Amino acid sequence: MTDAIRVTGLTKRFGARTVVDAVDLRVPEGRIMGFLGPNGSGKTTTIRMLCGLLTVDGGEGTVLGLDIRTAAAAIKRQAGYMTQRFSLYEDMTVGENLDFAARVQSVPGRRARVAEALDRMGLGGRRDQLAGHLSGGWKQRLALAATILHKPRLLLLDEPTAGVDPQARREFWDRIHGFAAEGMTVLVSTHYMDEAERCHAIAYIAYGKLLAAGSVAEVTAAAGLAAADVSGGDPELVRRIKALPSVETATAMGAQVHVAGADAAALAADLDRLAAEGLSWRPAPANLEDVFIHLMARRPDPAEAAR
């Protein structure tokens, strides 16, 4: 299987700040890769470099077999990029925006393809509505429609579902899986863990550095975290659990508290001491959130560290 994206040592600096630091990324064709990381970690910057919107300061690689440093124009014709912030024309109608996108991409059979895209996205009834008057969720649908008009081989989606309701989010992901089934490769950034779970593979980036990559199961296993669910305590419980030396994360989930830590034995010992006070706990699988917090904890913010 060939790789739709294959880059090594990808680096971007803004002034003295290294915003993307030697990132290696591989996405096989037809796969959905989730791109995760805290705010400001460099997801958008990485995606922009992949589609030729930012010049690369270091590293090399190919997108769809084309050199990212020299073949930006060719990449733009075969990739579809959906920006994080809505970037279509708010003073044009839905139909006009799609028509423009189809024309600049030299889409054959333009009218039919625009009509098909409107239909597929359920935008038919809003063709003559100004894009600026659409609600957030509909804007996202329009942006996706414009992104896939020219049937790109690679979709780069930057937080496509931010601020979208659960129902629309689910439909969005069904569509993305549909595209992948048609052979498109998808790189999608997100902050939602449930969306990460729907990806074939994920990459986690923090402070510009890639900290983990692989399927959800692989990433979770590689972190080697022990986790447990604790129940039967008072509202103060979370604070007390967080104070335990072996616990890296503790999250209240209704009546239960989900805890995770790197050292399974120490965690069990600590929780057993709590059990003596009448609480109960049982081992649970570590989830992605535990893993990410664990990864972040080991990598202090370089900006903070410099202080």
Added chain:
Amino acid sequence: MTFSLSRVLAMMLKELVQIRRDRLTFGMMVGIPLMQLLLFGYAINADPKHLPVAVRDADGGPVGRAVIAAMQASQYFDVTLLPATEAESEAILAGGAAQFVVSIPPDFSRRVLRGERPGLLVEADATDPAATANALGVLERLAAHAADRDLSGPHARLRQGAPPFELIVHRRYNPEGETAFNIVPGLMGVVLTMTMVIMTCLAVTRERERGTMESLLATPLTPFEVMIGKIVPYVGIGYLQVAFILGTAKLLFAVPMVGSLALLSAVTVVFIVANLAVGFTFSTLAANQLQAVQAGFFFFLPSILLSGFMFPFRGMPEWAQVLGEALPLTHFLRVVRGILLKGSGWGEVALDVAAIALFAVAAGAVAIRRYRMTLD
């Protein structure tokens, strides 16, 4: 680098849709020419009367007095000052205390009656030609007959043929003696400079400010295609403005149009493109729409001041003339005035058109070089 006509067409159609929806731009396109025409047109229509006149009568004879009386009676002139010496009258004109100085030489009346046709010197402060043009026209007519009453009896034969004295008019401070008709044709260039530069500059910075540049850059559109696609719709708009101004000039102000309108249209496209290229260049420097407008004015002010629109070009100091020569408006004004008023043909305007074209190419090259394909 590839070039695709259909992508350019896409860009053009998109711009047209946006222009149609943008009330502010639309208002600018119609409002600016209209406002300027009315403002400047009013100045042209104003037919100033009761202009202050200083009379230095070294003769004191009847013919001189008759001329002065006729001037007063015409309503155009008010004799307000009576300087005694030439130095005094010079100071009056220089200081602007009078619009005209009339100098009646010694022995004027006697020499008129002898049929010697002596000279009567009228010096006009022509810095504002619109202010003096009509009055001077009136003066020429009344000079012919002002002395009729004095030329009776044996002198009656002097009434026939040429006026009994020679009216010598010196238009001071403005050797070209420009007439009011200069202004409306010139206005065409001024309106185009103002709207074209600002509108293209806005059209590009708006993309950046609204974030749509990110999508635009992610498409296969090349900088050249973007520039052409953005410029062409505004060329059309520029033509609408020109037609509007010319129509108004003809209907309201009866500006003569001697030369070829086809030639004028051909030259106008070069001039419009030059201004659009400037606007596009500014847009690569401006971070937002406010800066775009400021940059537009930065270009507009020297254009209007140094091109010969506001002040007579030859009346400016040399350094200002050199700066003026570098501005497309200067050359365009010459071309428009030449074609409309003097009936100039291609031969006469070629050099100025070449200057405008050179400017357009240079500005376009800078714009393309500066327009970045990436977001950094």
